[in-house]
Amino acid sequence: MTTRYARFLPFLFVVLWSTGFIGARLGLPHIQPLTFLLIRYSAVLCCMTLIAWFTRAPWPQSARHWWHIGVAGLLVHGLYLGGVFTAISLGLPAGVASLVVGVQPLLTAIAAGTLLGARVSARQWLGLVLGLVGVALVLSGKLGLEFGAQALVPALVALLAITAGTLYQKKFCPVFDWRTGSVAQFLPTTLLTGVAAAMTENFRIDWSGELVFALGWLVLVLSIGAVSLLNWLIRHSNAVNVASLFYLVPPCTALFAWALFGNTLSGLALLGMGLTVWGVYLARR
Numbered sequence: 001m002t003t004r005y006a007r008f009l010p011f012l013f014v015v016l017w018s019t020g021f022i023g024a025r026l027g028l029p030h031i032q033p034l035t036f037l038l039i040r041y042s043a044v045l046c047c048m049t050l051i052a053w054f055t056r057a058p059w060p061q062s063a064r065h066w067w068h069i070g071v072a073g074l075l076v077h078g079l080y081l082g083g084v085f086t087a088i089s090l091g092l093p094a095g096v097a098s099l100v101v102g103v104q105p106l107l108t109a110i111a112a113g114t115l116l117g118a119r120v121s122a123r124q125w126l127g128l129v130l131g132l133v134g135v136a137l138v139l140s141g142k143l144g145l146e147f148g149a150q151a152l153v154p155a156l157v158a159l160l161a162i163t164a165g166t167l168y169q170k171k172f173c174p175v176f177d178w179r180t181g182s183v184a185q186f187l188p189t190t191l192l193t194g195v196a197a198a199m200t201e202n203f204r205i206d207w208s209g210e211l212v213f214a215l216g217w218l219v220l221v222l223s224i225g226a227v228s229l230l231n232w233l234i235r236h237s238n239a240v241n242v243a244s245l246f247y248l249v250p251p252c253t254a255l256f257a258w259a260l261f262g263n264t265l266s267g268l269a270l271l272g273m274g275l276t277v278w279g280v281y282l283a284r285r
Helices: 009-018 020-030 033-055 063-089 094-101 104-115 122-138 149-172 178-200 209-236 239-261 267-284
Strands: none
Touching (some): 009 020, 020 033, 020 063, 020 239, 033 063, 033 178, 033 209, 063 094, 063 149, 063 178, 063 209, 094 122, 094 239, 122 267, 149 209, 209 239
């Protein structure tokens, strides 16, 4: 891929990843969270298996490679999304969940030096802190504090999972074919999500047009489009640069909510967006 187009891929990833709120907002009123994710993962697994077979994509060459890709997928997809969806279903406001997961870039920077030997410059640290402050300002009017501690635990699990998954993939399996790699990632994710759903839910589904649209959007745009871009970014950039992009997700999501659902944007939110963009610029230099 030429440099001309590659430079826009991080921003395309942020836009696609930010649209995940559309599927969650439309789908969750009609289905339980893990059942929702189980159907989503199963559809992605079927789609990517067919794509890999028809395009004759190369498969991982060793059991160890399969294992590493699978572990990374379980952390990045299964535990991360499972934690976020479960936390919201237990009453954690979406703004609080976003802010908890928003600590990920700082946590990644702290761990990257030890686990990957990465050097984080003073400018990057400044950018990461500014980004976190910006995210807090964007979400300041939407946090709400009426939730139980049990709702916060899954969000913390999601934070640790997305951080560990990004670092794990960068260290043990940064290079793999995006088609067959997605199969290797979503296979254990689908199986374990199915087990968790069977243990905690009754698979209640209220089929509706909103749910079908939400599933289609999350499968095609998020789990195939955005996840493929995430794998490419992890392969071609360092962990801190990739993690810093997640700071842009809440501001971008707020813009989508404003455009599609008429949500208001306060002056603090606009200031937070500016700080976040500046922080990510510094962190990625």
